[in-house]
Amino acid sequence: MITHPTAPELIDSVIKFIEERAAPNLKDRDAFLARVAVNALGAVKRELEQGPAAEARAVERLRALLGRDGDFATLNAALCDGLADGGIDGSDPAVLAHLKASIIDQVRIDQPQYAGLKTLAP
Amino acid sequence: MQANDLQAALNDIAPELGGQSITGLRRLSGGASQETWAFSLDTGRPLILRRKPPGTGSVTGLATPLATEAALIRAAAKQGAPVPEVLAICDPGSDVGEAYVMAAVEGETLGKRIARDDNFAAIRPKLAFQCGEALAKIHAIPLDESLPPLNRSSALDELAKYEAVYRTLDARRPIFEAAFKWLKDTAPPLERPVMLHGDFRNGNLMFSPRTGLAAVLDWELVHIGDPAEDMGWICTASWRFGGGKPVGGFGDYADLLAGYEAAGGAPIALERVLYWQMLGSLKWGCMCLGMYASFANGTDPSVERAMIGRRTSETEIDLMALLERAQ
Numbered sequence: 189m190i191t192h193p194t195a196p197e198l199i200d201s202v203i204k205f206i207e208e209r210a211a212p213n214l215k216d217r218d219a220f221l222a223r224v225a226v227n228a229l230g231a232v233k234r235e236l237e238q239g240p241a242a243e244a245r246a247v248e249r250l251r252a253l254l255g256r257d258g259d260f261a262t263l264n265a266a267l268c269d270g271l272a273d274g275g276i277d278g279s280d281p282a283v284l285a286h287l288k289a290s291i292i293d294q295v296r297i298d299q300p301q302y303a304g305l306k307t308l309a310p
Numbered sequence: 311m312q313a314n315d316l317q318a319a320l321n322d323i324a325p326e327l328g329g330q331s332i333t334g335l336r337r338l339s340g341g342a343s344q345e346t347w348a349f350s351l352d353t354g355r356p357l358i359l360r361r362k363p364p365g366t367g368s369v370t371g372l373a374t375p376l377a378t379e380a381a382l383i384r385a386a387a388k389q390g391a392p393v394p395e396v397l398a399i400c401d402p403g404s405d406v407g408e409a410y411v412m413a414a415v416e417g418e419t420l421g422k423r424i425a426r427d428d429n430f431a432a433i434r435p436k437l438a439f440q441c442g443e444a445l446a447k448i449h450a451i452p453l454d455e456s457l458p459p460l461n462r463s464s465a466l467d468e469l470a471k472y473e474a475v476y477r478t479l480d481a482r483r484p485i486f487e488a489a490f491k492w493l494k495d496t497a498p499p500l501e502r503p504v505m506l507h508g509d510f511r512n513g514n515l516m517f518s519p520r521t522g523l524a525a526v527l528d529w530e531l532v533h534i535g536d537p538a539e540d541m542g543w544i545c546t547a548s549w550r551f552g553g554g555k556p557v558g559g560f561g562d563y564a565d566l567l568a569g570y571e572a573a574g575g576a577p578i579a580l581e582r583v584l585y586w587q588m589l590g591s592l593k594w595g596c597m598c599l600g601m602y603a604s605f606a607n608g609t610d611p612s613v614e615r616a617m618i619g620r621r622t623s624e625t626e627i628d629l630m631a632l633l634e635r636a637q
Contacts, residue, residue, distance in 0.1 A: 225613050231620055264482050271487035278488035279637055287485050288634070291627045298620045303554070304547055304627040308634075 199233040234297045242293035249286045313337070319405035320349065320359070327397045327411055329353045344530065348414065357397065361409035377401075378458040379529040380410035382505070385457060386526065391447035394525050417516035417524040424512055425553025425560050429519045438561020440523040441515070441544060442569025448526070449504040449537050449575060457505075462534040464500035468589060469493055472596040479599050485626040488633060489592045496636075498582060500536055508532045510540045511549040512558030538578050541566060542586020547628040548594050548621070556587075588632040595625030 193201075203226050211222040243260050250263035258266070267286075270276030276283060288308065295305045313335055320332045329351030338346040338358075347359040362376055380399045387393050394412040402408040424430055424437070451457075463471075473490055476483075508531030516525040543549075545556050545563065553559020557566045563580055571577055602619025604610045 221613055224617050228613055228617050228620075231617075261482075264484065267484045268482045268487045271484055271491060274491070278491050278633070283488075284634060284637070287488065288630055291485060291623060291630050294623045295627045298623045302624050302627065303550065303552060304624060304631065308627055308631050 195236050196233050199229050203229050231298055238297055246290050249289065253282055253286055322405060323398055324351065327351055327357065356414035358412050358414050359409055361407055364407050374530050374532055376408050376410055379532065381458055382529055382532045385451045386448050389447040389450045391444050392523055392525050415516050415525040417518045419513060419516050421512040421549060421551040424517050425551040425558065433519055433522045434560050436522050437517065438557040438565035439569035441557065442566040443573035444523055444526055445510065445540050446570045446573035446575030448507050451505040453505060453534060460532065460534050462503060465497040465536060465589065466494065472593050475596045475600055479603050481599050483626065485629050486592065486595060489588065489629045492633060492636060493589055493592065498536065498585065502537065503534050504537045506533055506535050506540050511544045512551060513549060538582040538586045541578060541583045543590045545583060545587045546590030546594060548625060588629060591625045591628045595622050598622040598625065
């Protein structure tokens with residue numbers, strides 16, 4: 189992969205442009221949307237950096253939990269179906285441990301400052 | 311309708327509002343289903359107009375007719391709940407359109423300021439108790455023939471409604487699946503149906519830094535159901551705005567429940583509030599996915615709509631904490 193610049197570096201440059209050059213010229217709803225855009229870029233950057241490892245860990249847990257192989261989408265769908273029809277027990281500690289680890293990884297990408305993250309992963 | 315036409319239509323009803331003419335008409339905000347306008351009477355009294363945009367049908371199918379909303383605000387006032395005075399209700403066929411006019415109330419509605427700003431520090435410890443009192447008064451509105459017909463919804467009805475939304479969107483969210491299952495398995499029956507505000511949360515309440523709760527706003531989701539539904543919604547974690555406390559980010563469960571009982575509300579168990587708080591997180595999570603869907607299908611291509619889809623995970627982490635607690 190190209191490293192000069194890396195994808196996260198490109199994202200940082202766009203965040204800096206929006207915050208320092210574009211946003212000061214915007215008002216009202218557009219100023220608000222500029223802040224949302226910066227947040228979106230932050231999530232994209234974190235997903236690039238943390239997403240692949242988080243998904244690999246989730247697939248590993250799902251394989252152990254379901255006793256079968258497959259990609260993330262297939263295994264996650266199987267878990268959802270099992271939880272919905274009762275074939276998988278949502279109160280099983282191994283299931284809960286997987287759900288908890290997965291959502292901690294996801295919120296670290298989406299909203300690392302969210303108060304609920306500190307509650308679950310102090 | 312242009313602002314000029316609305317100005318003329320409001321001038322025509324000024325005598326009904328207690329003046330001769332109106333002035334200073336300006337648009338405050340407008341969603342797809344509601345417009346809000348501010349103006350003053352010639353006497354100087356500041357007023358608010360809530361109006362359905364002309365030419366729109368029911369956008370979500372959930373929206374309450376504005377005349378019903380206004381009737382409920384008046385019924386809540388009769389019970390002593392803090393609400394704006396409703397001065398006039400306009401028919402869909404009138405020049406103003408489907409609308410009502412109410413007195414403007416001074417105060418703060420931005421959830422983050424109420425939960426965190428220094429100027430609310432002194433009054434903040436009283437707010438949860440006041441919210442409990444207001445809910446007891448709203449829940450005391452008699453369910454009789456004098457009110458327009460309203461939806462009645464149990465926990466299972468609410469779950470069915472939001473599960474249908476979730477299934478339509480074809481998102482695969484295992485925490486939602488586990489939460490739907492747990493909430494269905496433990497759903498409390500609708501033993502004591504009461505009049506609910508339906509959207510009682512930090513952000514829809516006006517607070518004064520000196521006196522606290524000044525007015526309960528945004529009555530468009532009013533319906534009949536379990537009294538703990540309103541209490542759970544104001545405790546739902548997405549409405550805490552970075553404040554550390556469970557009730558709206560500003561208060562404690564015990565104060566909310568104590569205020570409710572002090573104002574004559576029948577005691578409600580904390581467990582039941584926590585049940586509805588969990589249902590609240592699930593409901594808001596489904597709404598986040600639904601708003602993202604309006605981005606994905608091109609209805610609203612804004613970055614805001616796209617990013618709100620990423621708020622779904624905050625509801626999942628809150629659901630996870632409640633699922634763990636429930637074991």
